[in-house]
């Protein structure tokens with residue numbers, strides 16, 4: 515050890531040792547809050563989380579009034595919200611984490627459009643918590659993210675649903691698989707009515723025949739970032755069921 519002190523200051527080995535120590539320091543230091551940058555916001559697995567003050571500022575759905583199909587606010591006396599009661603949902607149950615508004619909306623948009631991938635483990639942990647809290651009767655065999663068209667994926671640099679799905683798979687201890695393909699870009703969805711969106715979207719997803727055995731008779735937990743009308747999830751779920759899946763559950767980060 516005394517010899518190490520004798521190494522001249524500019525010895526290249528010192529640079530390596532220095533960067534190694536800096537790297538170790540980063541690992542040992544508690545991760546900062548993803549929103550305000552304060553300390554003490556780490557998850558048990560060491561990944562970054564959100565501090566108590568920021569958590570309190572995020573909008574929440576009331577725990578005892580959640581729709582069993584979309585996870586959003588249940589505004590009826592039934593077990594599902596008005597929208598889910600009046601729209602076909604080809605899945606058994608669904609959870610979401612946040613209302614897609616306020617600070618939660620900012621968080622999701624920051625993740626999606628500014629590639630803030632550090633949010634992914636936090637979102638996955640939050641979805642896993644909702645999933646366990648909901649105590650669903652469905653037991654998924656695998657997790658499937660909603661795919662992006664390859665061109666969109668190239669532009670964005672990552673698939674926001676797939677990254678969360680991968681962390682969620684670790685958390686729930688079930689595999690993440692990617693049997694769905696997006697056939698083409700489905701532009702101008704916003705201009706179509708619900709039925710038009712669904713028709714447009716149904717043609718947009720497929721499971722290539724060589725990948726169909728992966729989902730044969732499987733219960734699938736389908737993942738997307740934001741639940742808006744549910745049209746994207748419906749179209750993907752229908753394609754998975756038509757390709758041999760047994761049943762579907764859905765989970766999203768936020769519900770619009």
Ligand SMILES: [Zn+2]
Pocket residue numbers: 547548549550551552555564565566567568569
């Ligand atoms: Zn904070």
Ligand SMILES: [Zn+2]
Pocket residue numbers: 581582583584585586594595596597598599
């Ligand atoms: Zn609902």
